[in-house]
Amino acid sequence: MTDWTEKYRPSSLSELRGNDSAVDDVREWARTWDDHGEAAVLHGSPGIGKTSAAHALAADMGWETVELNASDQRTADDIERYAGRAADNATLGGSAGADDSGGRQLVIVDEADNIHGNYDRGGTRAVTELVKRARQPVVLIANDYYEMSRGLRNATREIEFRDVSKRSIIPVLRDLCRKEGIEFESEALERIAEQNDGDLRGAVNDLQAVAGERDSLALEDVVTSDRDTTVDLFPFLDLVLKEAENPEEALQASYDTEETPDDLTAWIAENVPKVYDGAELARAYDHLADADRWLGVVRATQDYSYWRYAGDNLAAGVAGARDGTKGGWTRYNRPDFYHSSSKTATHVVRQIARHEGTSMATARREILPFLASITRLCKPRELTVQMAAAYDLDTDHVSFVTGSGETTNKVASIVEDAQERRAELVEEHAAGAFATPTGDAANGAASDDGGDAGGAAGAVSGGDSGEGDSEDDEADDGTMSLDALGTGSPNGSGRDATEGSAERTDGDEGDIGTDGDDTTGSGGDTGIDGDDTAGSGGDTDGDDTDADGDDDQSGLSDFV
Amino acid sequence: MFTAIVSASTLRDALDSVSVLVDECKIRLNEDELVIRAVDPANVGMVDLTLEAAAFESYEADGGVIGVNLGRLEDIASMADSGDLIDLRLDEETRKLHIQIDGLSYTLALIDPDSIREEPDIPELDLPAEIVPEGAQIDRGITAADMVSDYIRLRVDEDEETFVIEAEGDTDDVDFVLEREDLIDLSAGPADSLFSLDYLKDMNKAIPNDAEVRVELGDDFPVKMHYDFAEGLGHVTFMLAPRIQSN
Numbered sequence: 141m142t143d144w145t146e147k148y149r150p151s152s153l154s155e156l157r158g159n160d161s162a163v164d165d166v167r168e169w170a171r172t173w174d175d176h177g178e179a180a181v182l183h184g185s186p187g188i189g190k191t192s193a194a195h196a197l198a199a200d201m202g203w204e205t206v207e208l209n210a211s212d213q214r215t216a217d218d219i220e221r222y223a224g225r226a227a228d229n230a231t232l233g234g235s236a237g238a239d240d241s242g243g244r245q246l247v248i249v250d251e252a253d254n255i256h257g258n259y260d261r262g263g264t265r266a267v268t269e270l271v272k273r274a275r276q277p278v279v280l281i282a283n284d285y286y287e288m289s290r291g292l293r294n295a296t297r298e299i300e301f302r303d304v305s306k307r308s309i310i311p312v313l314r315d316l317c318r319k320e321g322i323e324f325e326s327e328a329l330e331r332i333a334e335q336n337d338g339d340l341r342g343a344v345n346d347l348q349a350v351a352g353e354r355d356s357l358a359l360e361d362v363v364t365s366d367r368d369t370t371v372d373l374f375p376f377l378d379l380v381l382k383e384a385e386n387p388e389e390a391l392q393a394s395y396d397t398e399e400t401p402d403d404l405t406a407w408i409a410e411n412v413p414k415v416y417d418g419a420e421l422a423r424a425y426d427h428l429a430d431a432d433r434w435l436g437v438v439r440a441t442q443d444y445s446y447w448r449y450a451g452d453n454l455a456a457g458v459a460g461a462r463d464g465t466k467g468g469w470t471r472y473n474r475p476d477f478y479h480s481s482s483k484t485a486t487h488v489v490r491q492i493a494r495h496e497g498t499s500m501a502t503a504r505r506e507i508l509p510f511l512a513s514i515t516r517l518c519k520p521r522e523l524t525v526q527m528a529a530a531y532d533l534d535t536d537h538v539s540f541v542t543g544s545g546e547t548t549n550k551v552a553s554i555v556e557d558a559q560e561r562r563a564e565l566v567e568e569h570a571a572g573a574f575a576t577p578t579g580d581a582a583n584g585a586a587s588d589d590g591g592d593a594g595g596a597a598g599a600v601s602g603g604d605s606g607e608g609d610s611e612d613d614e615a616d617d618g619t620m621s622l623d624a625l626g627t628g629s630p631n632g633s634g635r636d637a638t639e640g641s642a643e644r645t646d647g648d649e650g651d652i653g654t655d656g657d658d659t660t661g662s663g664g665d666t667g668i669d670g671d672d673t674a675g676s677g678g679d680t681d682g683d684d685t686d687a688d689g690d691d692d693q694s695g696l697s698d699f700v
Numbered sequence: 701m702f703t704a705i706v707s708a709s710t711l712r713d714a715l716d717s718v719s720v721l722v723d724e725c726k727i728r729l730n731e732d733e734l735v736i737r738a739v740d741p742a743n744v745g746m747v748d749l750t751l752e753a754a755a756f757e758s759y760e761a762d763g764g765v766i767g768v769n770l771g772r773l774e775d776i777a778s779m780a781d782s783g784d785l786i787d788l789r790l791d792e793e794t795r796k797l798h799i800q801i802d803g804l805s806y807t808l809a810l811i812d813p814d815s816i817r818e819e820p821d822i823p824e825l826d827l828p829a830e831i832v833p834e835g836a837q838i839d840r841g842i843t844a845a846d847m848v849s850d851y852i853r854l855r856v857d858e859d860e861e862t863f864v865i866e867a868e869g870d871t872d873d874v875d876f877v878l879e880r881e882d883l884i885d886l887s888a889g890p891a892d893s894l895f896s897l898d899y900l901k902d903m904n905k906a907i908p909n910d911a912e913v914r915v916e917l918g919d920d921f922p923v924k925m926h927y928d929f930a931e932g933l934g935h936v937t938f939m940l941a942p943r944i945q946s947n
Binding site: 204206221222223225226228229230231232233234235236237243245275276562563564565566567569570571572573574575 | 810
């Protein structure tokens with residue numbers, strides 16, 4: 141399934157919704173670029189069309205594009221090598237007269253407000269120099285204009301993109317529904333637009349998530365698929381930090397949230413200093429520290445029954461640390477779940493960003509959390525394998541995302557299977573470079589792997605009864621999501637082979653998991669997860685394939 | 701299916717000419733030749749390499765394409781002395797490339813070819829001037845130009861019938877004039893273009909000093925440089941887009 145934000149990405153500035161005056165400015169900037177030679181900064185919130193505008197502009201002008209993504213490393217040298225070289229020289233195709241671009245190309249620097257830190261050493265300076273000397277039009281994309289250095293701001297023309305109003309979002313959603321042949325209730329679209337205040341991309345993604353597989357869309361569909369965890373979370377914070385009369389009330393409430401103690405601890409730790417003061421704050425932190433210690437125990441032992449002690453501390457402990465109740469309204473901040481200081485986290489985020497063609501920030505905020513909950517503790521297994529294969533993750537990366545212990549056989553076998561999956565892709569796209577005369581050898585290998593995986597799963601479930609149940613769920617989820625996703629084998633004759641071996645793996649696990657029935661409750665839960673997974677997993681993959689396709693296309697066709 | 705035995709120097713020469721532009725590439729394993737085409741990430745430089753089957757000690761392939769990390773492959777190749785033979789074999793089962801050098805064996809994981817940037821189609825270009833210097837002469841011009849500037853001007857003086865390599869720095873200038881008799885061949889035409897030394901320096905590294913380099917040049921057009929290696933059985937074409945003239 142193709143990501144609608146890609147499928148319907150505007151191919152011309154005239155198709156861009158909202159931000160009419162900014163779009164006019166962009167067009168005017170490009171039209172007169174020969175005279176002023178300035179670089180432009182497009183800045184504004186995420187999801188409102190800045191990058192789309194840059195690409196649409198290039199298409200309108202008949203320019204090729206070179207994009208320096210945030211996921212690419214951005215040291216001064218890298219910037220020089222990619223963007224710098226592009227900015228000095230004509231393009232091959234254009235200068236050879238293959239088109240009438242005259243060899244011009246648009247250099248797009250994504251997340252220009254975010255060029256600093258370890259990976260971007262010297263990057264800010266290099267971009268500033270690039271902007272000043274470029275002989276090609278340069279567009280910088282930024283969320284926060286004032287995060288950019290003053291030098292950079294002074295050297296560029298500012299074009300501000302504003303949030304897309306609900307009024308502008310609704311017609312876009314309506315159009316999409318018509319193009320996709322989906323009947324809809326207007327209230328449903330309004331609701332989606334409301335939920336994604338200002339963020340057009342988010343609205344389109346949500347629409348696809350709720351309507352992608354249907355032919356009609358009613359208000360209830362939207363309401364039920366509301367992201368209720370975030371709605372539940374804020375009342376919970378209010379209760380713990382302000383309203384609960386006694387610790388027990390807070391504790392009871394913590395049972396009703398859908399967030400894990402890890403996440404709740406992070407949320408409370410992030411927001412408690414906004415409400416608490418002095419001694420009560422110190423007491424609250426003591427309890428949070430205890431909660432964190434229990435989370436560490438959970439992580440080390442993989443025994444999730446210890447979660448309850450973390451829960452006691454973060455809810456009852458923190459509520460009990462308060463002197464009386466509090467009132468007023470507090471703007472709660474989202475905690476930074478994945479510290480950029482962690483090497484593993486950064487690596488994972490970069491792999492995701494690279495593969496999906498998104499920025500690091502998007503990968504961290506909008507993709508990684510979903511991946512983490514989809515593949516929590518490596519169930520469903522098949523999806524975890526697909527993830528590890530897609531992003532080429534090692535054991536420590538997989539255990540980071542899934543929260544599983546690093547050394548478990550489960551993770552190791554997942555990584556093994558993922559490597560196998562990658563190898564299969566190498567073969568599929570090799571146009572027959574690996575064609576074996578017999579074909580028996582390949583089958584043999586596939587069934588071997590299935591056996592290994594099953595064996596590993598068996599070992600885990602034998603060793604730990606809690607895990608045993610989850611292994612059963614996997615088998616179901618694996619099968620379902622495989623059908624739903626159908627990724628991993630875009631084309632070519634290798635497809636059958638891939639599916640064959642995947643099924644084999646599932647089959648083995650199914651055999652191992654004998655007590656499939658007593659897990660109906662949790663199986664149901666996971667089933668829902670599985671659905672989400674299929675949706676977003678499908679998006680991601682579609683996104684990627686498409687993005688690559690587009691990039692390659694434009695480069696190539698301009699060359700002919 | 702692919703198995704080949706090739707001398708280390710031939711393999712290194714081939715890889716060098718590609719790795720100056722890209723980090724990863726696709727290798728086409730045609731029945732009678734090995735072909736690599738790649739364009740650099742900035743859309744400015746391109747390489748087109750063919751290594752005939754006869755350039756190998758032995759060569760067997762029946763089509764297909766593999767993706768490789770050039771840096772790693774070069775690292776492995778650097779383990780061989782130039783006289784050594786390198787044994788390459790695709791393992792159908794593990795889908796890796798097995799490389800053997802005098803008792804040393806290395807298994808190279810391959811890259812999904814579809815994840816590598818598509819090779820470009822070569823624009824058909826009919827460039828008016830053709831100059832054939834030796835690699836050493838190009839090297840001399842580029843080395844000298846690099847002392848004063850980061851770009852270089854290549855032009856043909858039609859009246860004098862000379863090939864001129866020029867570089868203008870902030871304070872210092874370099875001129876390198878090659879007369880017809882200095883060159884292997886020259887067919888004059890209107891030709892005058894600027895190029896980034898960044899690229900030319902890298903390409904120059906790959907061009908053997910004793911190679912005949914056929915340079916095709918135009919007026920503010922890309923330059924093409926063709927040369928052979930591996931005793932005439934390997935062929936490389938570099939193509940480089942011009943630098944944009946400042947106003």
